[in-house]
Amino acid sequence: MSMVDQQHIRNFSIIAHIDHGKTTLSDRLLEMTGTISERERREQLLDAMDLERERGITIKSKAVRMHYTARDGQTYQFNLIDTPGHVDFGFEVGRALAAGEGAILVVDASQGIEAQTLANVYLALENDLTIIPVLNKIDLPGADPDHVAMEIEQVLGLPAEDVLRVSAKQGVGIDALLEAIVERIPPPHGQHDRPLRALIFDSHYDPYKGVIAYVRIVDGALPVGARLRMLGTGAEADALEVGAFRPQMTPLDLLDTGEVGYVATGLKQIGECQVGDTITLASMPAEIALPGYRPAKPMVFAGLYPVDTNAYTDLRDALEKLKLNDAALSFVPEKSAALGFGFRCGFLGLLHMEIVRERLEREYGLDLLITAPSVEYQVLLSNGDVITVDNPADMPDAGRIESIEEPIMLITIITPTRYIGSIMELVTGKRGVFESMEHLDPQRVALKYKIPLSEIVVDFYDQLKSRTQGYASLDYTLAGYQPADLVKLDILVNGQPVDALSLIVHRDFAYAQGRALVERLRKLIPRQMFEVPIQAAIGSKVIARETIRAMRKDVLAKCYGGDVTRKRKLLEKQKEGKKRMKMVGSVEIPQEAFMAVLSLNADT
């Protein structure tokens, strides 16, 4: 049985703005400590998920154990908890941070501080972590380490002389960083003789071992074979296996005070082993749970429907499994007159939505139809009741509504000063209100605005990037709810309202958006055998109309009167080519139509 003195443990995360080199640096630390070989590093081990490698981003946090022999001759156990960098995943960053005592803050020496650098530093400070600031990419010709070190001192209050300089790519400055981890990050100071308290900071589901909880042992120890109890849910389980990620799962006899590792619980019910809960021993339970996490709050909602109606239960099972690896995902069954049975899902943001959808399709072989994303509205009814509405189709008739409140975000945009005008124009065009402007240096500012979430979920980030040639960065937090003059815009296809195409829009923009949407739909919905009118309406008032002309008769005419099987073959072939279509009434509507709203601004 290995006993490690807590003095020789260091638990930390690496935090960074996206693309500043967090993954490259993590892999370099693994290589320098002999945890992986150079070849393995090249294969970018930490970004193991296919999807991550393709998108080049880190989605799930991971916890890897390394051993480092320092200049003082002592061997230290490092537990590196990797965190995702994208704005949608701030929730996971917070969880990972709470499992350690320190954070390495990576800043690209050619880019300087970006929006998520700030957001991550605030999260680290909230968790009382020791921060080691590191300038990465000093090998780049455009790197200006002295300037960025001063920026770090001025904006973040971390002394410039404490800032380390590395090139993760070339392996420069990594020794000094390893020493700084030993010297600057405090060891854990848990109580070895107290009953076990282990914080669950992540989990995944394994078909053979059940729920695998990623844990930080705060007090006591967790031996293999022990009977465990979850303090929050009361569920009990056996520790089938305990171990550490090195980086593969490696079984051990026990996890001791201060250590980070995993425990396989055999639990099949994901709800019984929740991230944020405390694990203790059934034989000698701790009394007080560790402070948990704020549950992640979904911000964006969309309907997910199987293209094949028979796949409904498969979709439900897949969502349940995914949820284990993704605590932020929420879903409830919903029924659409147009699309049948499906689920209303809640996501942290659009990137999160895209990832969930792709994982469902790739890992579970599902063909899905997804509706346009919506935010959550607070609706005060004339009878005094307040309801929340996250599906435009559920919005009550205008006559029953007293007022509607929508979520408002506080956004921070960091940008070179030359783009301020263009950003102002973008933000005010989306009902944004200026809050403040702060200079980071003579060439760069942090702009703050309040803006409705519904205006930024769609393509705000892309527009911001294209207006600033990629130079601006964005971060956002919920600032509260505000009343607004909102109306429901219905879309009628062939005279029938299609619930899945309804939208909530501001009254001032309703006409323009209705026009743009019907024009767009006219292009997206394929011609049918008959003429199809497409209308946008508010209540019973039609505000825009387009017509899809009928298909020319001679396409199928060839088959008439002749060979029936040939006609059937032709129709089947067409069907295959249009997999992602839904029959709505007598009209086939393709997936793109349900997402048409996403590309509206490109037209207006």
Ligand SMILES: Nc1nc2c(ncn2[C@@H]2O[C@H](COP(=O)(O)OP(=O)(O)OP(=O)(O)O)[C@@H](O)[C@H]2O)c(=O)[nH]1
């Ligand atoms: N020149 C140079 N490029 C680097 C260095 N470190 C990382 N990069 C490159 O910067 C890009 C982003 O690096 P990643 O390690 O994927 O960044 P990340 O912060 O982990 O990104 P996410 O996981 O998506 O948040 C990659 O193309 C790296 O090859 C460095 O020291 N020098």
